[in-house]
Amino acid sequence: MSRLAGSSKLLRAMNESAALELLLDPGMLTRADLRRITALSTPTISELLRRLTAAGLITVVGHDSGRPGPAAEIYAADPDAAYTVAVSIRETGTSGNPSVAAALCDLTGTIRATVETHVDFLGADPVSTVAGVVTRLRKRAGVEAGRIRHVQLGVPGSYDPRSETIRLTDVPGFGRPGLVPRIAEALGTRVGADNDVNLAAVAERRRGAGREAENFALLWIGQDGLGLAIDINGTLLRGTRGGAGEIGYVPLYSPDSPHRKIDLQDLFGGPAIMELARDHGIAGETPAAVVAAGSEEFLAVLADRVVVGLAAVTAILDPYLIVLAGPIAQAGGEALLTAVTSAFGRAAPLECSITVTAIEGDAVLLGALDAGLKAVREVLVAAIRAG
Amino acid sequence: MSRLAGSSKLLRAMNESAALELLLDPGMLTRADLRRITALSTPTISELLRRLTAAGLITVVGHDSGRPGPAAEIYAADPDAAYTVAVSIRETGTSGNPSVAAALCDLTGTIRATVETHVDFLGADPVSTVAGVVTRLRKRAGVEAGRIRHVQLGVPGSYDPRSETIRLTDVPGFGRPGLVPRIAEALGTRVGADNDVNLAAVAERRRGAGREAENFALLWIGQDGLGLAIDINGTLLRGTRGGAGEIGYVPLYSPDSPHRKIDLQDLFGGPAIMELARDHGIAGETPAAVVAAGSEEFLAVLADRVVVGLAAVTAILDPYLIVLAGPIAQAGGEALLTAVTSAFGRAAPLECSITVTAIEGDAVLLGALDAGLKAVREVLVAAIRAG
DNA sequence: TGACTGTTAAGTAGCTTTATCAATAGCCGT
DNA sequence: ACGGCTATTGATAAAGCTACTTAACAGTCA
Numbered sequence: 012m013s014r015l016a017g018s019s020k021l022l023r024a025m026n027e028s029a030a031l032e033l034l035l036d037p038g039m040l041t042r043a044d045l046r047r048i049t050a051l052s053t054p055t056i057s058e059l060l061r062r063l064t065a066a067g068l069i070t071v072v073g074h075d076s077g078r079p080g081p082a083a084e085i086y087a088a089d090p091d092a093a094y095t096v097a098v099s100i101r102e103t104g105t106s107g108n109p110s111v112a113a114a115l116c117d118l119t120g121t122i123r124a125t126v127e128t129h130v131d132f133l134g135a136d137p138v139s140t141v142a143g144v145v146t147r148l149r150k151r152a153g154v155e156a157g158r159i160r161h162v163q164l165g166v167p168g169s170y171d172p173r174s175e176t177i178r179l180t181d182v183p184g185f186g187r188p189g190l191v192p193r194i195a196e197a198l199g200t201r202v203g204a205d206n207d208v209n210l211a212a213v214a215e216r217r218r219g220a221g222r223e224a225e226n227f228a229l230l231w232i233g234q235d236g237l238g239l240a241i242d243i244n245g246t247l248l249r250g251t252r253g254g255a256g257e258i259g260y261v262p263l264y265s266p267d268s269p270h271r272k273i274d275l276q277d278l279f280g281g282p283a284i285m286e287l288a289r290d291h292g293i294a295g296e297t298p299a300a301v302v303a304a305g306s307e308e309f310l311a312v313l314a315d316r317v318v319v320g321l322a323a324v325t326a327i328l329d330p331y332l333i334v335l336a337g338p339i340a341q342a343g344g345e346a347l348l349t350a351v352t353s354a355f356g357r358a359a360p361l362e363c364s365i366t367v368t369a370i371e372g373d374a375v376l377l378g379a380l381d382a383g384l385k386a387v388r389e390v391l392v393a394a395i396r397a398g
Numbered sequence: 399m400s401r402l403a404g405s406s407k408l409l410r411a412m413n414e415s416a417a418l419e420l421l422l423d424p425g426m427l428t429r430a431d432l433r434r435i436t437a438l439s440t441p442t443i444s445e446l447l448r449r450l451t452a453a454g455l456i457t458v459v460g461h462d463s464g465r466p467g468p469a470a471e472i473y474a475a476d477p478d479a480a481y482t483v484a485v486s487i488r489e490t491g492t493s494g495n496p497s498v499a500a501a502l503c504d505l506t507g508t509i510r511a512t513v514e515t516h517v518d519f520l521g522a523d524p525v526s527t528v529a530g531v532v533t534r535l536r537k538r539a540g541v542e543a544g545r546i547r548h549v550q551l552g553v554p555g556s557y558d559p560r561s562e563t564i565r566l567t568d569v570p571g572f573g574r575p576g577l578v579p580r581i582a583e584a585l586g587t588r589v590g591a592d593n594d595v596n597l598a599a600v601a602e603r604r605r606g607a608g609r610e611a612e613n614f615a616l617l618w619i620g621q622d623g624l625g626l627a628i629d630i631n632g633t634l635l636r637g638t639r640g641g642a643g644e645i646g647y648v649p650l651y652s653p654d655s656p657h658r659k660i661d662l663q664d665l666f667g668g669p670a671i672m673e674l675a676r677d678h679g680i681a682g683e684t685p686a687a688v689v690a691a692g693s694e695e696f697l698a699v700l701a702d703r704v705v706v707g708l709a710a711v712t713a714i715l716d717p718y719l720i721v722l723a724g725p726i727a728q729a730g731g732e733a734l735l736t737a738v739t740s741a742f743g744r745a746a747p748l749e750c751s752i753t754v755t756a757i758e759g760d761a762v763l764l765g766a767l768d769a770g771l772k773a774v775r776e777v778l779v780a781a782i783r784a785g
Numbered sequence: 786t787g788a789c790t791g792t793t794a795a796g797t798a799g800c801t802t803t804a805t806c807a808a809t810a811g812c813c814g815t
Numbered sequence: 816a817c818g819g820c821t822a823t824t825g826a827t828a829a830a831g832c833t834a835c836t837t838a839a840c841a842g843t844c845a
Contacts, residue, residue: 022409248630255716256714257714261710261714263651316651326646326648327648328635
């Protein structure tokens with residue numbers, strides 16, 4: 012319903028971008044399909060496809076035979092029209108050291124190359140580190156530099172898109188203002204950045220538990236901290252300074268001791284879980300380990316605490332679904348989920364279904380790929396509209 | 399960026415609706431102004447204005463002389479093209495009894511008639527009550543029935559637009575499923591409904607403290623309960639079942655007594671405020687009265703409690719601005735605001751500016767008018783697009 | 786033969802450019 | 816001080832352009 016006016020050129024740009032959008036997202040469409048969806052006439056569709064093919068954006072990917080008449084050409088976006096790189100910066104990798112996971116995928120989302128390295132960010136320059144990873148991926152996949160249209164960064168901390176700075180991060184060097192534009196300059200590409208939890212929610216939306224949900228909240232229970240991502244109809248709620256979802260800071264108020272400041276992080280953050288495990292006599296090196304090994308009783312107490320946070324989220328946002336994610340939630344699995352669900356039913360006044368993440372593998376990296384892919388597609392569509 | 403395709407007819411519909419939208423919202427535009435904004439050519443603008451005038455949607459409201467050449471005609475939406483009625487149902491009116499406040503305004507937003515009555519909803523039928531109020535307003539303003547294109551209801555409780563039912567309300571008869579469609583049927587108009595706090599936020603957005611804010615959260619501290627409205631870029635966050643902002647249910651967790659369930663309503667809802675006032679030796683009949691009469695010390699303690707809620711909201715949403723509204727916040731005024739601001743600075747880990755409502759008069763009713771007006775404008779624009 | 790794919794040709798809707806007329810403020814000369 | 820002249824702007828009219836639609840047709844396969 013935006014105010015948009017123009018002449019026949021606008022019409023062409025709109026039709027062309029609408030067709031490209033359709034070929035990018037469902038993909039695999041014949042002329043007849045496009046005709047049906049867009050309600051445009053056959054000659055228009057034909058010319059439109061000719062132009063998009065000439066621009067190298069789409070190709071014929073197959074033929075649909077079986078019906079009378081000649082086999083219909085099936086069109087889809089050309090996988091090699093553009094590439095995306097996702098780079099996930101992790102404070103603690105699987106081995107416990109800071110690590111970088113990265114992947115390169117084509118326009119259809121199939122991964123062409125991956126890289127995983129350990130970097131001591133105290134010594135390394137963030138710009139050249141990221142640039143190096145991108146170059147390595149690019150060479151490994153045999154892709155020329157200009158074809159990478161977007162690089163998506165995932166960082167622990169919050170990202171403020173307005174000032175293009177990463178905030179509240181513990182990774183050395185990444186909190187510096189102007190870092191993201193400098194990486195973009197070094198790479199010669201658009202660079203996006205986002206909170207790792209937000210990116211996990213993007214993955215959940217596209218290929219996980221959030222696929223069918225109109226909206227959901229994702230509670231990330233990580234080794235280092237808590238996080239919340241809020242997906243409203245497919246778009247993430249970021250807040251004014253990118254600080255939405257810093258749920259670890261939700262304060263708890265105790266009438267009996269109003270001056271002892273505690274927050275949700277103190278209630279079920281990593282250290283709190285370790286302490287609780289000790290009280291219950293459960294052995295384990297990491298929070299994930301003790302949750303995986305936890306007794307039913309221990310999980311029930313932990314669930315009571317988690318539900319305090321979930322109830323606050325539910326009362327403020329009323330989401331359709333809550334997804335429990337992050338290494339600790341993943342370690343808890345079904346046992347933790349049933350404990351949380353029953354605790355939620357007892358304690359929370361409103362209803363909401365709860366589930367655990369359906370993503371296998373590195374949710375943050377996959378989400379960064381999805382976000383990067385979306386950005387690339389928007390760039391391609393916008394380029395057509397602009398002419 | 400929505401997939402939209404079509405022929406030249408679509409183009410005309412788009413241009414026409416864009417022009418109407420411009421004449422509805424800023425209004426008072428000459429042909430030259432429209433030409434500049436839409437980048438359409440003079441003949442197109444002329445014919446477009448001719449059609450809109452013939453449809454009775456716009457009129458010449460003045461002439462712009464002073465420059466050489468003929469005086470340019472100034473166009474704007476015809477105030478009498480459509481009307482809106484807002485009906486605010488209040489559990490406790492100014493006198494303490496359930497009351498209904500209503501107003502009728504034209505397309506430019508100027509109020510043509512108002513009505514305020516006390517209704518005992520235990521005895522009265524909601525459908526005929528609302529219909530009666532609308533008819534009374536209509537006759538008083540001298541408007542024929544067909545010209546009222548939208549009736550906006552404001553109710554205490556939450557509204558689920560999907561099932562078109564009002565939930566969590568204490569007004570007798572209004573929680574019945576199918577009530578809103580039945581009112582619409584009786585009136586022969588579109589009928590919208592919304593939470594009273596949400597509507598107060600709509601008013602704040604259009605004419606109050608939220609005018610400049612990209613987003614804000616409005617904390618309503620009422621005699622009967624707490625509420626939160628979340629405005630993201632001009633659209634309200636409603637939640638899945640319309641239950642977003644039921645902040646009174648945010649639970650508090652005390653590690654020392656985990657089984658005593660208390661929530662924010664217990665912390666600074668009306669009864670809690672009265673109890674706190676008693677502890678501080680402050681006399682007064684209502685929460686608003688004691689807050690208005692409250693000592694600095696009392697307000698400081700109250701502010702500490704309010705900030706618990708605000709800190710949770712800030713950590714989850716990171717709003718640009720928090721607006722304190724509702725009768726109790728209004729009674730507290732600047733004194734409460736300074737107390738809350740300083741308490742927030744001490745207790746909350748994130749920053750956020752706080753202010754009190756800038757609406758004078760019945761914020762809910764004004765918000766309902768604004769929401770109704772917006773709905774009417776959307777209907778008019780959509781009608782043009784449809785042809 | 787009939788259904789379906791894809792192209793070519795003619796027609797139409799709607800916008801833009803260009804040209805023209807009309808009106809008025811400001812200037813200038815008497 | 817006043818009336819006519821000019822520059823500037825508002826609005827309409829005519830011609831041209833762009834992009835879509837409808838209609839007709841050629842080709843292919845069950």
